[in-house]
Amino acid sequence: MEEDGLLCPPINQVAGHYAEGGNIGPLIDKAGRFYKPLQNNQRGQHEVEFYEKFWADQTIPPIVQDLFPRFYGTRSVQASDETGMCEYAVIEDLTYHFHHPSVIDIKMGSRTWYPGATEEYIKKCLDKDGQSTSALLGFRLSGLQVYEIATKATWKPGKEWCNALSTEEVRLALKRFVSTNPFSETDPDGSLASFVYGEPGGVLSQLLELKSWFEEQTCFHFSSASILLIYEGDSKSTIQNSPRSGVSVKLVDFAHVINGQNIIDHNFLGGLCSLIKVISQTTADLGKKLPEEPPLTT
Amino acid sequence: MEEDGLLCPPINQVAGHYAEGGNIGPLIDKAGRFYKPLQNNQRGQHEVEFYEKFWADQTIPPIVQDLFPRFYGTRSVQASDETGMCEYAVIEDLTYHFHHPSVIDIKMGSRTWYPGATEEYIKKCLDKDGQSTSALLGFRLSGLQVYEIATKATWKPGKEWCNALSTEEVRLALKRFVSTNPFSETDPDGSLASFVYGEPGGVLSQLLELKSWFEEQTCFHFSSASILLIYEGDSKSTIQNSPRSGVSVKLVDFAHVINGQNIIDHNFLGGLCSLIKVISQTTADLGKKLPEEPPLTT
Numbered sequence: 082m083e084e085d086g087l088l089c090p091p092i093n094q095v096a097g098h099y100a101e102g103g104n105i106g107p108l109i110d111k112a113g114r115f116y117k118p119l120q121n122n123q124r125g126q127h128e129v130e131f132y133e134k135f136w137a138d139q140t141i142p143p144i145v146q147d148l149f150p151r152f153y154g155t156r157s158v159q160a161s162d163e164t165g166m167c168e169y170a171v172i173e174d175l176t177y178h179f180h181h182p183s184v185i186d187i188k189m190g191s192r193t194w195y196p197g198a199t200e201e202y203i204k205k206c207l208d209k210d211g212q213s214t215s216a217l218l219g220f221r222l223s224g225l226q227v228y229e230i231a232t233k234a235t236w237k238p239g240k241e242w243c244n245a246l247s248t249e250e251v252r253l254a255l256k257r258f259v260s261t262n263p264f265s266e267t268d269p270d271g272s273l274a275s276f277v278y279g280e281p282g283g284v285l286s287q288l289l290e291l292k293s294w295f296e297e298q299t300c301f302h303f304s305s306a307s308i309l310l311i312y313e314g315d316s317k318s319t320i321q322n323s324p325r326s327g328v329s330v331k332l333v334d335f336a337h338v339i340n341g342q343n344i345i346d347h348n349f350l351g352g353l354c355s356l357i358k359v360i361s362q363t364t365a366d367l368g369k370k371l372p373e374e375p376p377l378t379t
Numbered sequence: 380m381e382e383d384g385l386l387c388p389p390i391n392q393v394a395g396h397y398a399e400g401g402n403i404g405p406l407i408d409k410a411g412r413f414y415k416p417l418q419n420n421q422r423g424q425h426e427v428e429f430y431e432k433f434w435a436d437q438t439i440p441p442i443v444q445d446l447f448p449r450f451y452g453t454r455s456v457q458a459s460d461e462t463g464m465c466e467y468a469v470i471e472d473l474t475y476h477f478h479h480p481s482v483i484d485i486k487m488g489s490r491t492w493y494p495g496a497t498e499e500y501i502k503k504c505l506d507k508d509g510q511s512t513s514a515l516l517g518f519r520l521s522g523l524q525v526y527e528i529a530t531k532a533t534w535k536p537g538k539e540w541c542n543a544l545s546t547e548e549v550r551l552a553l554k555r556f557v558s559t560n561p562f563s564e565t566d567p568d569g570s571l572a573s574f575v576y577g578e579p580g581g582v583l584s585q586l587l588e589l590k591s592w593f594e595e596q597t598c599f600h601f602s603s604a605s606i607l608l609i610y611e612g613d614s615k616s617t618i619q620n621s622p623r624s625g626v627s628v629k630l631v632d633f634a635h636v637i638n639g640q641n642i643i644d645h646n647f648l649g650g651l652c653s654l655i656k657v658i659s660q661t662t663a664d665l666g667k668k669l670p671e672e673p674p675l676t677t
Contacts, residue, residue, distance in 0.1 A: 191645060192490070196514045216494045219645035248642065296652055344546065345656045347489060347517035351649025354594055358643045 096224030113177035124336035219352030227263035228314025394522030422634035517650030525561035526612025
């Protein structure tokens with residue numbers, strides 16, 4: 082691996098583990114790599130094993146591989162709190178190509194526990210799933226940030242705010258995510274919905290590709306994984322080498338992936354179908370509100 | 380409604396409530412109608428309301444309506460234990476057109492409870508879902524009967540047997556369901572798989588129609604409902620007026636249907652995708668084992 086250059090904390094992370102309360106946080110380098118500290122309880126090792134297995138599997142089509150972060154192995158480097166050396170998984174920095182990324186983190190599945198987990202863990206997840214929208218919608222928001230180009234400000238509510246949303250508030254948040262006035266609680270314009278969600282190469286078409294794969298694949302069950310949606314919030318910037326119209330859909334968080342045992346991941350797939358429906362409804366509703374073309378006069 | 384004629388207990392029911400232990404059981408008449416006693420706790424009334432709403436909804440395509448029993452209203456008749464009058468929901472007798480129906484009852488969803496149920500009810504369902512294949516497979520078997528034409532005998536294991544199956548045993552049961560030697564625990568021939576599961580108009584094509592509807596519909600969430608698969612076990616009989624090649628797919632048990640609130644039923648849909656995959660795998664595995672055509676000689 083080439084030189085890291087300077088490692089520093091990522092500024093565009095919207096959910097997951099941060100360097101706080103004695104935890105060691107993630108780092109990024111200048112070459113587009115994200116250093117994720119290996120978590121305790123073998124979760125970190127588990128995630129590394131998933132990445133190794135996933136990227137070694139030659140049956141996975143390239144169009145599906147594009148929906149996962151690249152993996153560059155593990156690495157021991159100075160911890161973010163400078164207390165010593167720490168082991169990191171090195172993966173693709175998903176916001177590297179963006180100047181002002183707007184990002185939303187959607188935790189998938191109506192249940193975030195997996196069969197066989199401890200009773201205590203299941204109980205904790207059941208409570209969270211019932212208190213958030215997971216049980217009802219099949220997914221919940223874990224974090225988001227939206228760049229407002231007019232004010233050059235970023236709307237970035239906290240995790241607690243995200244988890245407390247009702248199903249209708251999740252719909253509103255998905256609308257604010259594609260608005261040029263995301264700070265508006267009552268009248269977000271949703272004017273980027275067609276570009277971000279609807280167009281060829283946009284979110285919906287990428288989610289449909291993911292769905293096709295989940296209808297077939299029986300290798301992995303993704304408990305507690307997230308889908309990230311990312312687009313360039315500063316439409317005046319040029320996006321460097323960014324694939325697919327600058328709208329990026331990526332799966333992340335694989336500490337609880339288990340062997341699929343020849344069964345499809347119906348929990349993830351059900352939530353994915355629900356997310357596709359909700360985003361389709363949002364896009365269609367906004368489409369209806371656009372001013373109609375004036376009728377042709379003869 | 381025309382005269383009932385003689386009402387008698389159904390002989391082809393494989394799961395659900397029976398006339399035993401003080402319970403009033405269902406009845407059938409000679410005209411193809413099934414009388415289901417209205418259950419306590421408003422469950423019966425709830426099921427009636429579902430049928431009324433479903434059959435009044437003109438947006439549901441006929442191809443989907445065909446996957447549900449017809450509904451003929453409610454009726455007060457002499458109870459099956461002759462203790463007095465009882466209120467029944469009158470629906471289509473799904474095995475009416477068959478001489479020796481082979482039937483399997485598959486309870487759908489990785490969870491059989493619905494958000495908002497009592498904690499006690501959720502706990503009971505969670506236990507059952509974890510102990511059966513519901514949590515792992517997204518569905519479980521609730522009952523089955525398979526007619527063996529050579530011996531004129533019917534294999535009909537009990538509910539306890541069904542609920543105790545492992546995922547691999549469920550696969551085997553789905554193979555035995557389409558075998559001419561269903562009593563064989565070790566070497567069922569699966570020779571009816573192509574006819575029952577695979578052919579146009581067979582189980583898989585009907586399940587795919589159902590899946591398309593579930594990807595769109597947001598009116599109903601079907602907690603604890605079942606899919607019945609039915610075919611004529613006596614291949615020498617002529618099936619009277621039977622639609623679609625004599626293989627019937629029907630949804631039943633709507634006592635726990637709740638309003639979808641503009642969200643798709645990701646729990647049912649996830650289980651349905653899993654069932655489609657498992658049946659496809661069974662059909663493909665059996666197809667591979669069929670003797671190959673001898674190569675053409677020149």
